[in-house]
Amino acid sequence: MAITVEKTAGALRHAMADNTDKRPRDLADMLGVREADLVAARVGRGATRIGADPHALMPRLRDLGEVMALTRNDSAVHEKIGVYDNYRPGDHAAMVLTKDIDLRLFPRHWVHAFAVELESDRGTRRSLQVFDAAGDAVHKVILRDGSDVDAWRALVADLATGDSADTLDLAPRQPPEPPKSDIDKREALLREWDRMTDTHQFLRLTSKLKMNRLGAYRIAGAPYVRPLRPDAMDLALETLAGRGVGAMVFVGNRGCIQIHTGPIHTVKRVGPWQNIMDPGFNLHLRSDHIAELWAVEKPTKRGPALSLEGFDSRGALILQVFGLRTDELDERPAFAEIVDDLPEADAAEVVS
Known part of the structure; x- marks a missing residue:
């Protein structure tokens, strides 16, 4: 307050x-x-x-x-x-690529x-x-x-810029883009979805169709997406830790996306926060903020890439969890088994 x-x-x-x-x-x-x-x-x-x-x-x-x-x-x-280390500059997007620190940067922000x-x-x-x-x-x-x-x-x-001002002139916050979809373009969406060879092509596809990520998920249907109970993210993290299955955990904002690649060992809830507390990697997640959770499968040259993607009530992406991918393979059967066992959303929870 x-x-x-x-x-x-x-x-x-x-x-x-x-x-x-x-x-x-x-x-x-x-x-x-x-x-x-x-x-x-x-x-x-x-x-x-x-x-x-x-x-x-x-x-x-x-x-x-x-x-x-x-x-x-x-x-x-x-x-x-x-x-x-290994900084790769770019005007639209830049990267830091190391085993431990893996970032996607968007310089204009x-x-x-x-x-x-x-x-x-x-x-x-x-x-x-x-x-x-x-x-x-x-x-x-x-x-x-x-x-x-x-x-x-x-x-x-x-x-140092030499600017000693102790106040800032800030711009208004830009609200998250609400879900955008067009049911009349569903066939075109799925046709292009089937043609993807890399997960990074997805946002270009939705932009071309004047949709966005969540809007596309809401109309795609099986076998492309499956709506899950929002609290299933907690179960997914706990199961990943319990079975020792590696994962890629993405958290980002407009200016930066940060990625963990590797195992998850210790999952612990403290108050409203679900936490991963591992040497070298911590995640603090308000999992109660997840209003929609989707299991999403996208084709790639190295096999299907399966992800769990949680969105808040405004439609903003909170986090994504993928199976631990390699240079040779995007498909991870152990991760898929965990996702397959997660409870689906009740019909009343599915937004269309």
């Missing part, structure tokens, strides 16, 4: 000092501001504005050594430990960035934080005990 507060930088700093137990995203929502407003209020007091261009930032991150990469949306937080250095009871916490035009977090890099602090300082010095 939002409270009324004077939204000057000084007032925000006081609010942060009085609410050290709250996560920045939650505090921003409570105060009726954006998370980037809170970071900007610290400029000159532990925060430094740096350039947000990933083409300048990403190649420098390898020098930091082992860090945490964090990408989130309203309902899921994805955290990976590793070293940034990288608008505001800060280097943040804060003291706490557990020592100095250093991070790099990137936000979109509306002030919502796109991606964060959090230094660990073994990270190279000298490299961090050099990065900050080189990328």
